[in-house]
Amino acid sequence: MCGIVGYIGSRPAAPILIKGLHQLEYRGYDSAGIAVGGPDHPQLQVFKAKGKVDNLEANVHRALPLPDTPLTTGIGHTRWATHGEPSETNAHPHLSMSGDLALVHNGIIENYQLLKEQLTEFGYTFKSQTDTEVLVQLIDYFYQKNGRQLTKAVHQALDKAIGAYAIVVMEKDDCRHLVAARKASPLVIGIGKDYSEFFIGSDATPLVEYTHKVIYLDDEQVADIRIGQEVQITNLDESSADVTIKDVDLDISALSKGGYPHFMLKEICEQPHCMENSMRGRVICREDGLYEIKLSALNHFKAKLIRARHVIIVACGTSWHAGLIGKQLIEEMCRIRVEVEYASEFRYRNPVIEKDDVVIAISQSGETADTLAAIQLAKEQGALVFGIVNGVGSSIARATDTGIYIHVGPEIGVASTKAFTGQVTVLTMLSLALAHALGTLSDEAFQQTCHELAAIPRKMETVLQQNDRIEQLSGRFTYARNFLYLGRGYNYPVALEGALKLKEISYIHAEGYPAAEMKHGPIALVDKEMPIVCLTAHDQLYRKVISNMQEVQSRNGRIFAVVTEGDDEVRRIAEEVIEIPDTMPCLLPLLSVIPMQLLAYHVAVKKGLDVDMPRNLAKSVTVE
Numbered sequence: 001m002c003g004i005v006g007y008i009g010s011r012p013a014a015p016i017l018i019k020g021l022h023q024l025e026y027r028g029y030d031s032a033g034i035a036v037g038g039p040d041h042p043q044l045q046v047f048k049a050k051g052k053v054d055n056l057e058a059n060v061h062r063a064l065p066l067p068d069t070p071l072t073t074g075i076g077h078t079r080w081a082t083h084g085e086p087s088e089t090n091a092h093p094h095l096s097m098s099g100d101l102a103l104v105h106n107g108i109i110e111n112y113q114l115l116k117e118q119l120t121e122f123g124y125t126f127k128s129q130t131d132t133e134v135l136v137q138l139i140d141y142f143y144q145k146n147g148r149q150l151t152k153a154v155h156q157a158l159d160k161a162i163g164a165y166a167i168v169v170m171e172k173d174d175c176r177h178l179v180a181a182r183k184a185s186p187l188v189i190g191i192g193k194d195y196s197e198f199f200i201g202s203d204a205t206p207l208v209e210y211t212h213k214v215i216y217l218d219d220e221q222v223a224d225i226r227i228g229q230e231v232q233i234t235n236l237d238e239s240s241a242d243v244t245i246k247d248v249d250l251d252i253s254a255l256s257k258g259g260y261p262h263f264m265l266k267e268i269c270e271q272p273h274c275m276e277n278s279m280r281g282r283v284i285c286r287e288d289g290l291y292e293i294k295l296s297a298l299n300h301f302k303a304k305l306i307r308a309r310h311v312i313i314v315a316c317g318t319s320w321h322a323g324l325i326g327k328q329l330i331e332e333m334c335r336i337r338v339e340v341e342y343a344s345e346f347r348y349r350n351p352v353i354e355k356d357d358v359v360i361a362i363s364q365s366g367e368t369a370d371t372l373a374a375i376q377l378a379k380e381q382g383a384l385v386f387g388i389v390n391g392v393g394s395s396i397a398r399a400t401d402t403g404i405y406i407h408v409g410p411e412i413g414v415a416s417t418k419a420f421t422g423q424v425t426v427l428t429m430l431s432l433a434l435a436h437a438l439g440t441l442s443d444e445a446f447q448q449t450c451h452e453l454a455a456i457p458r459k460m461e462t463v464l465q466q467n468d469r470i471e472q473l474s475g476r477f478t479y480a481r482n483f484l485y486l487g488r489g490y491n492y493p494v495a496l497e498g499a500l501k502l503k504e505i506s507y508i509h510a511e512g513y514p515a516a517e518m519k520h521g522p523i524a525l526v527d528k529e530m531p532i533v534c535l536t537a538h539d540q541l542y543r544k545v546i547s548n549m550q551e552v553q554s555r556n557g558r559i560f561a562v563v564t565e566g567d568d569e570v571r572r573i574a575e576e577v578i579e580i581p582d583t584m585p586c587l588l589p590l591l592s593v594i595p596m597q598l599l600a601y602h603v604a605v606k607k608g609l610d611v612d613m614p615r616n617l618a619k620s621v622t623v624e
């Protein structure tokens, strides 16, 4: 969702901003823009385009004689429309009516209508339908009133604004200066050598090429950024705040496609390696051949975690599906009651959270607004909040009491793949470690599960070898308007995830269902046009799923099944089967989800769709 970049220094700003916006494209957006200025330059120049950053780049190239332009300051933005349609007028940056200030903004100003009415009374007029234009006019109002002190004006305006934001403001008069602020939406400031230049991003992706020294702005903070000086940070109440400079550790090769046609395919194929990274130093095979699980997050909070009588998992999207698997793992291995909640619902209910409850927040980006709000609520009610996060240093990683990074590297494809298997891996390790501490799993079962978990990356490779076959057969399904995905037990959340993947990138309607529940409704949809994906690997529910498949077969549905290697029985019922290696039921999702990801990917590619950036979706959903 919306992305922010900013630069001040001595280099031409526009190319840096455009490159940064390209690197943020994965977040999802529908228009883009930059504003640039420079010392001795009479006006801020704004360029905008609907659609891709490429369109913006073409506009900028036509207008600016790069690279010898003296425009060395700028801000840029990719917008994912919330207030007002995607258009050039609504795209950021927004200029104040005076032309003195330009602003980029992620988030939503909830009371913008009221502020707009008040500003209109003071003579302000508006060109766009956005809440962001209201904010820049509000800052301008205080700026003109207080003798053009930008940082003070930002404080005064934010004092009146209700909502969530990450903003960067630049002023025409002083192009050696930017002001940034955040509340519930992330912002990172990269520091160049000797403070000679600064790079700003809504995440660290556009900065790492230039610097590894960063400041993660905390919630409700305002940063005064001036060339040649240390960054000054104040809290919203204008008291001064400590400034902590951190080293950011992001592998830049993860930001390129590395020879694959799409990030999504690269990320699907990376999963064996990612899972190894996720388990490194955590699933340990000792010299005597026995396994142990070491999770540093458990060191300080072990007592609280094993005392938990009730676990609540909060998440959104694919992370919520991982949570459903986590529920089964924790309940089966640890015998602790687990609920899985959509973060967006949890935050607005009055959920029952008791002393000794543990809330587990799962998030790839670590920035999902609803999940962050759910964490806040859980903390207010005294729960221990445990994070399972990919985004290192992200808002959720910092808001939780403790947690485990999944360590699968940046995920760029909007449809989540390797983060899902990373989350399930961490949930498995966590369940094993807790069960071991609680004594709810026999030593034999513990050892067997750890041994099998360590073998999964090799088995994932076997599944990935079927990529070509899945590609071939995917061509047969592009006509479909509806798909049904069926699974039971550990494979039920995989059915939901398979349906979500297909919907997200191929725009085919798909529903995931517990296989037996299908009789209570979806079976009415089954006819010879309807592809039905059945997850039928060997587990305790195998026979039951076969009965469900027969119900579908007798209504002429076209069955595509995922089975355990060597299964002949399903082959007789299904039109197509994809085999996966045998494994324990609790580890099945780590293998069975891969054909789901590949099927969705190839169907979307065959339909000629933009797999990495599907329409209307955002990678990081920073508004509720």
Ligand code: G6P
Binding pocket: 316, 317, 318, 319, 362, 363, 364, 365, 366, 367, 368, 371, 414, 415, 416, 617, 618, 619, 620, 621
């Ligand atoms: C968006 C993404 C999904 C993701 C969901 C939750 O909808 O497109 O891929 O599963 O947000 O995001 P999170 O970063 O919290 O896992």
